[in-house]
């Protein structure tokens with residue numbers, strides 16, 4: 139790991155000023171469970187000059203319900219989200235997404251903001267440069283993607299962004315999209331549909347380098363709504379998703395009045411399934427309709443040589459997650 143200067147910020151304003159005052163790249167740190175791995179393996183083209191610890195800032199760790207919905211402070215841990223009775227009762231899809239993330243230890247460390255900002259897990263990208271030399275793929279400023287001609291069994295089934303086929307690995311991102319959340323930062327309020335951007339070089343979001351998430355707001359459930367989350371991974375105990383899915387559905391008088399469905403692990407950005415959502419509106423959510431929605435979700439899939447199996451997984455998980463919404 140290259141040397142960097144570590145700062146304990148005492149306020150959000152101080153953290154922003156430390157980011158702006160850095161001569162080289164600077165990063166904020168929540169739990170550090172992703173950031174430390176990136177530093178250790180020297181992932182970035184330019185090593186950071188400053189790391190600014192946010193955990194020393196009071197007031198970012200609250201989870202509360204207000205008139206406009208659930209407010210989750212940036213530093214709230216995944217364990218706190220997963221174990222909150224309030225979240226489990228009213229936003230079960232989000233509680234389940236947090237519960238299925240990583241391991242108990244990582245959930246105790248990992249923050250909700252860090253989870254939606256984490257970097258991709260492509261094994262070429264993450265390859266530690268101290269073992270056998272640095273792999274400079276497109277995402278690291280190189281000329282080619284190693285995964286396209288190489289081992290891409292866990293990569294995108296919906297094509298590339300800027301020649302990169304790495305997928306977004308977050309478990310809570312699809313839940314926030316299904317629940318139509320808003321990300322509040324030191325500069326903006328960002329609708330979650332606009333938050334993720336694999337176009338932005340190495341990072342996975344549209345955040346400016348001096349922009350810090352302060353909280354995420356999830357609207358109150360509408361009449362008769364419910365939400366669910368499912369994840370398919372090789373290991374149950376600790377593993378990134380091969381495919382995951384979150385859905386939120388409102389049912390009035392037996393008919394679906396609104397629906398939001400999101401897949402992740404299938405493309406560079408979390409992928410909202412709008413064609414599937416449209417299919418459901420005005421109809422009774424039956425097993426048959428849920429399966430139709432699953433087919434619509436993968437109608438535009440373009441799997442690569444080694445990852446066709448993920449298309450079937452994505453189709454099935456959409457249908458199963460929708461049926462979970464009725465439980």
Ligand SMILES: Cc1cc2nc3c(=O)[nH]c(=O)nc-3n(C[C@H](O)[C@H](O)[C@H](O)COP(=O)(O)OP(=O)(O)OC[C@H]3O[C@@H](n4cnc5c(N)ncnc54)[C@H](O)[C@@H]3O)c2cc1C
Nearest residue numbers: 168169170171172173240248249251252253255308309351
């Ligand atoms: C072994 C292992 C298994 C894992 N398994 C999973 C899994 O199954 N599912 C999953 O979703 N994730 C998984 N993760 C990824 C991730 O570490 C955690 O999900 C965690 O939530 C990240 O949060 P953090 O607070 O530790 O982030 P950090 O490491 O502190 O930060 C991650 C990124 O977010 C940025 N950031 C942090 N806070 C803010 C903020 N307030 N504003 C702006 N930017 C911010 C940082 O600058 C950094 O770029 C795993 C990680 C490991 C090491």
Ligand code: SF4
Nearest residue numbers: 260275283302303304
């Ligand atoms: S998929 Fe993206 S991160 Fe992985 S090797 Fe290709 S360009 Fe790099």
